[in-house]
Amino acid sequence: HPVYSPMALRQAPHIGPYQNQDVLQLQSKAGSPYVFYLNLAAVMSGSTPLNGVTRENMYRAWQSIADQYSMFNLNVTTNVAVYNAARAANPLRTGIINFINQDGRSFAPLHSFGTTAAGTLYRNPGSGFDYGYGIGMTGAHEIGHQMGMNHDGGGSGGEYFEGIAAYQWGPIMGNYWMGANWANQLWTWSRGEYTTATNK
Ligand SMILES: [Zn+2]
Structure with missing residues (x-):
């Protein structure tokens, strides 16, 4: 908790x-x-x-x-x-x-x-x-x-961007489940502040 x-x-x-x-x-x-x-x-x-x-x-x-x-x-x-x-x-x-x-x-x-x-x-x-x-x-x-x-896509996640593991960050409109493997996930709204973004 x-x-x-x-x-x-x-x-x-x-x-x-x-x-x-x-x-x-x-x-x-x-x-x-x-x-x-x-x-x-x-x-x-x-x-x-x-x-x-x-x-x-x-x-x-x-x-x-x-x-x-x-x-x-x-x-x-x-x-x-x-x-x-x-x-x-x-x-x-x-x-x-x-x-x-x-x-x-x-x-x-x-x-x-x-x-x-x-x-x-x-x-x-x-x-x-x-x-x-x-x-x-x-x-x-x-x-x-x-x-x-709509969805935040890009990279290997396709329609659902899988976040940036190095920062333990992911977009809410992407694949937020990826963060289950991370110790301290941060998930936020995104307007495409990553290089492969499909949705700005
Ligand atoms: Zn959705």
């Missing part, structure tokens, strides 16, 4: 350790009219995650997604009431991804933020990663498609 610095513990709500929050009430930027809803309903029984997933891991899945959108005025939430209110006010400011209780290959419709078309997030374990972090990486990638981004 990650070790948090003292500074991280004082930061925004999506940073820091799990402190027994209700995982169906999470909001990264409460009050923002722009809302992205991570719908956990199908993988929860009441307040308990299904399939032996801990609440801490469910929290970290949300946290890992919220982190990647924290520079925007966007509330990444697991609270359906927050989503429904924002959608009723203005659906053009909302998006949704459904976490479903099946294994499969996650996918999402391109440019679907601002519509009610949902992405689909499967429950597969993040192989090689902490479960919540692995699901969070996939969620951030799929929501990236919903925000209009």
